[in-house]
Amino acid sequence: MARRSQRPISDGALRLAQDRFIAAWGxxxxxxxxxxxxxxxxxxxxxxxxxxxxxxxxxxxxxSRGNASMSLRALVDWxxxxxxxxxxxxxxxxxxxxxxxTMLRQIIRERLRREVHPVLALLFExxxxxxxxxxxxxxxxxLDPPAAGEPLPSTPxxxxxxxxxxxxxxRLDSLLELIQMLDRLGERFVGSEGRGLKLAATLxxxxx
Amino acid sequence: MARRSQRPISDGALRLAQDRFIAAWGxxxxxxxxxxxxxxxxxxxxxxxxxxxxxxxxxxxxxSRGNASMSLRALVDWxxxxxxxxxxxxxxxxxxxxxxxTMLRQIIRERLRREVHPVLALLFExxxxxxxxxxxxxxxxxLDPPAAGEPLPSTPxxxxxxxxxxxxxxRLDSLLELIQMLDRLGERFVGSEGRGLKLAATLxxxxx
DNA sequence: ACGAGATTTCAAAAACTTCTGAAAATAACG
DNA sequence: CGTTATTTTCAGAAGTTTTTGAAATCTCGT
Numbered sequence: 018m019a020r021r022s023q024r025p026i027s028d029g030a031l032r033l034a035q036d037r038f039i040a041a042w043g044x045x046x047x048x049x050x051x052x053x054x055x056x057x058x059x060x061x062x063x064x065x066x067x068x069x070x071x072x073x074x075x076x077x078x079x080x081s082r083g084n085a086s087m088s089l090r091a092l093v094d095w096x097x098x099x100x101x102x103x104x105x106x107x108x109x110x111x112x113x114x115x116x117x118x119t120m121l122r123q124i125i126r127e128r129l130r131r132e133v134h135p136v137l138a139l140l141f142e143x144x145x146x147x148x149x150x151x152x153x154x155x156x157x158x159x160l161d162p163p164a165a166g167e168p169l170p171s172t173p174x175x176x177x178x179x180x181x182x183x184x185x186x187x188r189l190d191s192l193l194e195l196i197q198m199l200d201r202l203g204e205r206f207v208g209s210e211g212r213g214l215k216l217a218a219t220l221x222x223x224x225x
Numbered sequence: 226m227a228r229r230s231q232r233p234i235s236d237g238a239l240r241l242a243q244d245r246f247i248a249a250w251g252x253x254x255x256x257x258x259x260x261x262x263x264x265x266x267x268x269x270x271x272x273x274x275x276x277x278x279x280x281x282x283x284x285x286x287x288x289s290r291g292n293a294s295m296s297l298r299a300l301v302d303w304x305x306x307x308x309x310x311x312x313x314x315x316x317x318x319x320x321x322x323x324x325x326x327t328m329l330r331q332i333i334r335e336r337l338r339r340e341v342h343p344v345l346a347l348l349f350e351x352x353x354x355x356x357x358x359x360x361x362x363x364x365x366x367x368l369d370p371p372a373a374g375e376p377l378p379s380t381p382x383x384x385x386x387x388x389x390x391x392x393x394x395x396r397l398d399s400l401l402e403l404i405q406m407l408d409r410l411g412e413r414f415v416g417s418e419g420r421g422l423k424l425a426a427t428l429x430x431x432x433x
Numbered sequence: 434a435c436g437a438g439a440t441t442t443c444a445a446a447a448a449c450t451t452c453t454g455a456a457a458a459t460a461a462c463g
Numbered sequence: 464c465g466t467t468a469t470t471t472t473c474a475g476a477a478g479t480t481t482t483t484g485a486a487a488t489c490t491c492g493t
Contacts, residue, residue: 026355026357026390030354030355031355031389031390031393033354034351034354034355034393034397035393037347037350037351037354038348038351038397041344041347041348041351044344044347045340045344048258048340049257049258049340050255050256050257050258052450052451052452053451054451054452063396063400064393064396064397066389066392066393070469071469071470080452080453081452081453081454082453082454082455082470082471083452083453083454083455083471083472083473084451084452084453086470086471086472087451087452087471087472090470090471107460107461107462107467107468107469108468108469108470109469109470115396115399116399117399117400117402117403118403121403132253132256132257136249136252136253139245139249139252140246140249142245143242143245143246143249146238146241146242146245147234147238147239147242149234181239181274182234182239184274185239185242185243185272185274188271188272188323189242189246189272191323191324191325192271192325194325195325195326195329260480260481260482261481262481262482278439279439279440288482288483289482289483289484290440290441290483290484290485291441291442291443291482291483291484291485292481292482292483294440294441294442295441295442295481295482298440298441315437315438315439315490315491315492316438316439316440317439317440
């Protein structure tokens with residue numbers, strides 16, 4: 018009846034550790050905008066040594082075939098797991114990238130591509146809407162409006178529009194610059210083959 | 226009747242630019258795990274010069290009072306906007322942090338605190354479950370378990386489990402180290418008063 | 434201490450996301 | 464080819480998050 022408590026670290030303990038890890042990773046995933054199941058599958062593949070097939074995943078995590086199939090495909094698209102074919106076996110197997118630096122680089126690469134770049138493009142468009150320089154039609158707007166002593170308004174939009182547009186542009190530009198900076202930083206990290214990231218770590222320790 | 230097309234960049238254009246900005250920021254927010262409305266309110270406050278009150282926000286973004294109230298409070302909790310009291314006015318006004326570096330620092334600080342640290346704690350717990358050194362109870366486990374010939378199940382685990390636990394620990398440790406590294410990086414960035422981030426930007430340009 | 438105005442709370446509704454399961458498509462083998 | 468194993472797709476179900484609005488609570492000024 019009783020479980021053998023003799024074995025150093027029992028299979029049960031390993032199983033438990035895996036399950037807890039999977040749960041933790043799944044939770045983290047969901048707070049960062051990734052579906053829980055997808056993160057859990059990734060966790061399972063990462064923490065497990067051998068490659069697993071769709072049925073293994075379904076069984077282990079109790080998810081439907083459809084869900085497993087779509088999540089696995091999405092993970093492949095993100096480049097954090099890969100398909101493996103075994104001869105004499107019609108099933109497909111999956112295996113996680115096991116180098117965590119490569120994994121991180123891949124995640125950053127994809128987030129830049131899918132999320133940051135589109136937003137940057139939008140923000141540039143927005144910038145153009147009020148860009149004085151681009152005001153080819155209408156009339157070119159002087160960057161600096163005349164005298165700058167402003168009577169502080171009462172409620173929200175108080176003054177007779179002293180220079181709302183200039184203020185808008187200033188704020189937008191500062192945000193654009195920040196995001197572009199982060200983008201360049203990311204691209205650099207992502208670009209440099211292999212070493213790139215460890216380099217960042219090194220830098221980190223340097224900046225006392 | 227017709228709108229004056231003479232003014233350089235019309236109020237309408239400003240309004241449009243604001244709306245587009247708000248939409249873009251709202252979208253970005255939702256892909257990063259922040260509710261759309263919350264991100265939109267932040268965008269509105271950021272892009273608008275003066276402080277706004279709850280009714281301004283409700284009106285401008287067409288959201289309910291309850292939603293506006295909760296989202297504003299959440300933004301205050303995140304430390305990216307602040308409450309403003311005006312004498313002789315019973316309403317509360319809100320204003321966004323306008324320095325984007327400070328804003329970024331604040332966001333990183335909170336994400337570390339709310340999301341990274343809890344996961345790190347969980348991962349450490351998981352690590353302990355299979356830590357040979359920590360096996361005080363039971364029996365100290367030799368890093369390499371004796372002869373471990375186990376009848377292999379059917380599919381996934383092919384080899385005779387030479388050292389599943391050691392492999393598990395290796396993977397878990399590499400992930401833990403990565404996350405801790407990022408955590409330290411974040412803390413450092415967040416900690417250094419003001420300059421911290423620009424410094425990072427400088428570093429960035431240095432790393433050719 | 435009252436009352437008017439402002440804010441917060443929270444249960445229920447709406448909107449959105451994820452998951453399922455069976456049917457359709459695909460690929461492998463003989 | 465036809466048969467069979469496997470994967471993909473997708474409409475609807477289930478689950479989760481977000482939003483609403485009205486009631487409760489709070490805050491001041493008098």
